Amino acid sequence: MVPRAVEVLQTVDVIAAEDTRRSRPLLQHFGIDTALVAYHDHSDARTVERLMGTLRGGGSLALISDAGTPLISDPGYRLVDAATAEGIRVVPIPGASALIAALSVAGLPSDRFIFEGFLPAKTHGRRAVFDALKREPRTLIFYEAPHRLLDCIEDVVAVLGESRTVVLARELTKMHETVLRMPATELRDRVAADRNQQRGECVLLVAGYQGDDSGLRDDVIAALDVLRAELPLKQAAALCARITGAKKNQLYQYGVDHPLS
Structure with a gap:
């Protein structure tokens, strides 16, 4: 938490949180007693309208997610879209972002990269995504659920190749932070052998396509x-x-x- 974030959360009229149960201990830690309401991916239009009512009336609102930066594979798009459409100023408060944190320690090219968010839950869907990106030269970045991590890496091996460099950045900035970088097959075997690597919040980075030695265009x-x-x-x-x-x-x-x- 940066000091500016604490100040904002103390001074706004309402805090919209992805899960109030997870946000309340954080607010209590910093002595923040601002009104707290739930806003998440399943919130209906009425919830958005109530929050917009606060803003239309001249009030201020802070949007926070359970972890990381709101809107980066987290809720918030509809609310921000509604606010900007009505000319209401939206201000970013920079904080933790697993996407950028992972890229900064991966040792893969970071001048050009693409972020694909969460991968499909089923093998067929994941492999279709990887197949479409097979010859993408930029560094590839994905979020993945821990219970699907091993299957996902197996799909990388099957579609992108055994030797493609893959980085697993797990639980970044937390107590059990791990960053593993190795060829896809080695990472698959490492994760399979260590159940601890199949827990927590995971970012998977894959080296971009560098061509092959066939000489074919x-x-x-x-x-x-x-x-x-x-x-x-x-x-x-x-x-x-x-x-x-x-x-x-x-x-x-x-x-x-x-x-x-």
Whole structure:
């Protein structure tokens, strides 16, 4: 908690909290007795309207989430959207953000990255996301639930490859903070062997695609992937060679070395 945050929470008229049960001990710790109301992803339009009523009447409102920065995979978008639409000033109070904290210690390129939030709960959905990002050169950042973490890393291995560098940043800024960086298969085995790594709040960072040693252009590989999804590899390589001008044997060998997931 930065001093500015404490001051704001002490002086606003109302605090909207994701879970009042989790926020109340924090407020008590800092001697804050500001009125507390619940606002979360399942709050209905009436709740938003009540909060907007406070703002329209000249009152002030602070929005806090259970952990980290509001709106970053946390509630708040609808309320902020409604406030800005009516010309009400919205002020950020910077604080902890697992996304940025994880990136700062991952040792992966941080000049360009993409944040995908929470991954789908099912294997098919996760693999579809990874497949769409297979050749994304920027550092990939995800949030993941601890009970799905091991399955998620297994999906990274299956779709992005065994050697892709992955970083697990867990329980950042807390007592059991852990940052593990290693190839995907090694991280999978480490997490499988240590149940403690499957607890708490997890950020998963994956190194971006750096190309391969096949010498084939990305657009040629993409064409081959489309064709071999429908045809036997030998036929797909021959047809791709006719379309792109690449060598048939080179395309076939790439297909053998890089099977579709």
